[in-house]
Amino acid sequence: xxxxxxxxxxxxxxxxxxxxxxxxxxxxxxxxxxxxxxxxxxxxxxxxxxxxxxxxxxxxxxxxxxxxxxxxxxxxxxxxxxxxxxxxxxxxxxxxxxxxxxxxxxxxxxxxxxxxxxxxxxxxxxxxxxxxxxxxxxxxxxxxxxxxxxxxxxxxxxxxxxxxxxxxxxxxxxxxxxxxxxxxxxxxxxxxxxxxxxxxxxxxxxxxxxxxxxxxxxxxxxxxxxxxxxxxxxxxxx
Amino acid sequence: xxxxxxxxxxxxxxxxxxxxxxxxxxxxxxxxxxxxxxxxxxxxxxxxxxxxxxxxxxxxxxxxxxxxxxxxxxxxxxxxxxxxxxxxxxxxxxxxxxxxxxxxxxxxxxxxxxxxxxxxxxxxxxxxxxxxxxxxxxxxxxxxxxxxxxxxxxxxxxxxxxxxxxxxxxxxxxxxxxxxxxxxxxxxxxxxxxxxxxxxxxxxxxxxxxxxxxxxxxxxxxxxxxxxxxxxxxxxxx
DNA sequence: TAGATTGTTAATCGATTAACAATC
DNA sequence: TAGATTGTTAATCGATTAACAATC
Numbered sequence: 001x002x003x004x005x006x007x008x009x010x011x012x013x014x015x016x017x018x019x020x021x022x023x024x025x026x027x028x029x030x031x032x033x034x035x036x037x038x039x040x041x042x043x044x045x046x047x048x049x050x051x052x053x054x055x056x057x058x059x060x061x062x063x064x065x066x067x068x069x070x071x072x073x074x075x076x077x078x079x080x081x082x083x084x085x086x087x088x089x090x091x092x093x094x095x096x097x098x099x100x101x102x103x104x105x106x107x108x109x110x111x112x113x114x115x116x117x118x119x120x121x122x123x124x125x126x127x128x129x130x131x132x133x134x135x136x137x138x139x140x141x142x143x144x145x146x147x148x149x150x151x152x153x154x155x156x157x158x159x160x161x162x163x164x165x166x167x168x169x170x171x172x173x174x175x176x177x178x179x180x181x182x183x184x185x186x187x188x189x190x191x192x193x194x195x196x197x198x199x200x201x202x203x204x205x206x207x208x209x210x211x212x213x214x215x216x217x218x219x220x221x222x223x224x225x226x227x228x229x230x231x232x233x234x235x236x237x238x
Numbered sequence: 239x240x241x242x243x244x245x246x247x248x249x250x251x252x253x254x255x256x257x258x259x260x261x262x263x264x265x266x267x268x269x270x271x272x273x274x275x276x277x278x279x280x281x282x283x284x285x286x287x288x289x290x291x292x293x294x295x296x297x298x299x300x301x302x303x304x305x306x307x308x309x310x311x312x313x314x315x316x317x318x319x320x321x322x323x324x325x326x327x328x329x330x331x332x333x334x335x336x337x338x339x340x341x342x343x344x345x346x347x348x349x350x351x352x353x354x355x356x357x358x359x360x361x362x363x364x365x366x367x368x369x370x371x372x373x374x375x376x377x378x379x380x381x382x383x384x385x386x387x388x389x390x391x392x393x394x395x396x397x398x399x400x401x402x403x404x405x406x407x408x409x410x411x412x413x414x415x416x417x418x419x420x421x422x423x424x425x426x427x428x429x430x431x432x433x434x435x436x437x438x439x440x441x442x443x444x445x446x447x448x449x450x451x452x453x454x455x456x457x458x459x460x461x462x463x464x465x466x467x468x469x470x471x472x473x474x475x476x
Numbered sequence: 477t478a479g480a481t482t483g484t485t486a487a488t489c490g491a492t493t494a495a496c497a498a499t500c
Numbered sequence: 501t502a503g504a505t506t507g508t509t510a511a512t513c514g515a516t517t518a519a520c521a522a523t524c
Contacts, residue, residue, distance in 0.1 A: 002505065015493050015508095022507055030506040031500035047406065048413035055405070062307065066300035071362075072385050072402040078409070116412055117405070124309075140415065141408040147310050157411050159404045164310040166397045167293070167355070168285065170379040171316075173395050174354050175286035177378065240481065253484095253517050260483055268482040269524040 002033040054081035054115045056139075058130050059122030060090055060100045063145055067121060068096035081113045086126070103133070110137040117141045124148040131158075240271040292319035292353045294377075296368050297360030298328055298338045301383055305359060306334035319351045324364070341371070348375040355379045362386040369396075 003021075007014035021027060021039070024046050028034045044050050055073075057064050060083050067073070068083055085091055086103045093100050101109070109115060118134040120127050120142060127146035134142060141157045144150055150158050241259075245252035259265060259277070262284050266272045282288050293311075295302050298321050305311070306321055323329055324341045331338050339347070347353060356372040358365050358380060365384035372380060379395045382388050388396050 004505085013493060015495090016491090018505095018507065019492085026507070028506050029500060030498070031504045033505065048409040049406065051409070051413065053405075053409050053412075062300045062304035066304055067401060069300065070401055072400060073405070076402050076406055078402065078405055117408055119405070141412045143404055143408055155415075157408055159408055161401075161404055162310060163305060163308055163399075164314050164316065166381055166399050167291075167311070167316055167357070168287065168314055170355055170381060170395055170397055171286040171289070171291050174291070174379045175289065177393075242481085251517060253519090254515090256481095256483065257516085264483070266482050267524060268522070269480045271481065 001036050003028070006034065006036075049077050051077055053078050053117055054113045055079070055117045055119055056082045056084055056106065056109060056115050056134075057119045057121060058084045058103070058106075058134070059120060059126070059146075060085045060093075060095055061121065061123075064121040065095045067119060067145075068098065078117075081115050082109045084109075103130075106133060107137045110134075110139060115139060117143070119143045119145070120150075121145045239274050241266070244272065244274075287315050289315055291316050291355055292351045293317070293355045293357055294320045294322055294344065294347060294353050294372075295357045295359060296322045296341070296344075296372070297358060297364070297384075298323045298331075298333055299359065299361075302359040303333045305357060305383075306336065316355075319353050320347045322347075341368075344371060345375045348372075348377060353377060355381070357381045357383070358388075359383045 003014045003018045007017045010017065018028075021034075024042060027039055027042050041050070055078050057067055057080060060068070064083065064085075068080055073080070080096070080098060082105070083095055083098050083100045084103050084106055085100050088102075091100050091102045116139060118131075118139040118141070120130055120134075122130050124146045127144060127148045128150055131142055131144070131150045131152065135152060135156055140155060142150065142152065142159070144158055144160045145163070147162070149160070152158050241252045241256045245255045248255065256266075259272075262280060265277055265280050279288070293316055295305055295318060298306070302321065302323075306318055311318070318334070318336060320343070321333055321336050321338045322341050322344055323338050326340075329338050329340045354377060356369075356377040356379070358368055358372075360368050362384045365382060365386045366388055369380055369382070369388045369390065373390055373394055378393060380388065380390065380397070382396055382398045383401070385400070387398070390396050
């Protein structure tokens with residue numbers, strides 16, 4: 001398949017696609033194109049998706065359960081090495097066919113199964129303590145679903161998942177839809193500088209058959225800079 | 239507080255911070271700085287976080303439960319208007335203090351409570367059908383947790399949450415850590431072009447006291463382009 | 477008024493893309 | 501060999517940042 005076809009399918013520029021691929025190596029054939037299966041394998045390998053990654057999930061409430069059952073993990077090479085909880089009422093139950101084990105077994109599990117990634121789905125109050133214990137046991141990457149910022153020593157990676165962020169992005173666009181004029185004629189945004197105009201265009205596409213204009217009261221104080229209409233293109237994804 | 243102080247706290251450049259703020263309006267005072275409380279209010283308003291956003295959650299399994307209980311929603315102005323499920327065994331139970339209602343009540347709920355945002359936490363097989371029904375009922379923004387790509391008409395926004403993406407990012411860095419030389423001296427990356435060097439530096443920071451080098455077998459075929467060491471800076475966040 | 481800091485312009489930097497030599 | 505398409509260079513475009521006039 002040619003870079004042109006791949007780029008069309010992915011919705012990107014073909015030169016960019018070729019340049020990005022070139023960072024991984026030289027996996028195409030001039031005059032022919034790319035072998036898709038081979039390409040997928042090479043990218044997967046570079047991303048670490050061909051490896052087996054044992055993970056422990058700590059805190060088996062609803063979210064812990066949901067993650068244990070999540071099909072997307074297994075298909076990307078993540079294997080649940082153990083489900084752990086500190087609550088004796090939960091320990092011994094099972095989720096996704098695995099027994100919930102006690103936190104005290106953490107160290108042994110991490111060591112014997114060479115676990116380097118831990119997932120925290122505890123209540124916020126317990127998260128830092130669990131995190132410290134994971135790190136102490138030898139875990140060097142932590143995925144945190146608890147709404148707390150975790151402190152870790154150098155050499156440990158933490159990523160925080162905020163389940164409401166995507167909802168906030170939707171609400172932002174929803175708010176803009178409500179403010180859109182049903183009339184699709186010229187707008188001050190068409191005369192705005194490049195990035196603002198692009199963002200406005202995307203917005204219009206998204207808004208489609210515009211919803212009824214619900215007037216939003218103008219904020220007190222301060223007027224938006226000329227030609228931007230208070231556009232948040234710089235901080236909000238389309 | 240001055241843009242300099244705010245920028246230091248946020249870890250960004252102060253000129254960028256002022257420029258970004260200027261897209262929203264003129265909320266600072268020359269010679270003085272920014273009134274933080276006022277600024278927070280203005281940004282929140284622009285992002286739509288000062289509005290009340292009623293949402294429906296469809297599919298009350300573990301993930302639906304977890305989201306219904308998620309504290310981050312309420313604090314950002316999201317109000318659960320209803321929990322819905324098609325399974326009679328689940329309808330009538332309660333989650334987060336709310337009753338689970340039957341899918342058939344969807345249309346009435348969306349209309350009477352002016353719901354414009356729907357959250358889908360059903361199994362993948364049911365997601366498109368649920369999505370169609372939400373759209374039909376008048377929902378114009380959909381947050382999809384089911385591992386399926388949804389098709390929607392123009393004017394409807396969809397965002398898909400893949401719970402394994404952050405885990406994949408951690409695994410990517412974990413893989414790089416394992417390949418890092420404990421010796422922190424010069425590396426081919428220090429002679430690489432700008433973006434690659436920057437990514438390498440970030441990686442080193444993250445890796446901290448390097449973990450023991452676990453040799454990763456080189457992939458068959460194709461060698462990385464000169465000076466990049468197969469770096470994925472273009473596609474992977476730090 | 478003198479000092480401080482914003483909002484914005486202009487310069488710089490980096491990322492994207494057009495163009496093309498290399499080569500299948 | 502002629503046609504096609506990669507991998508990469510150079511040009512373009514856009515985003516970041518330094519600098520500074522405006523002004524509190």
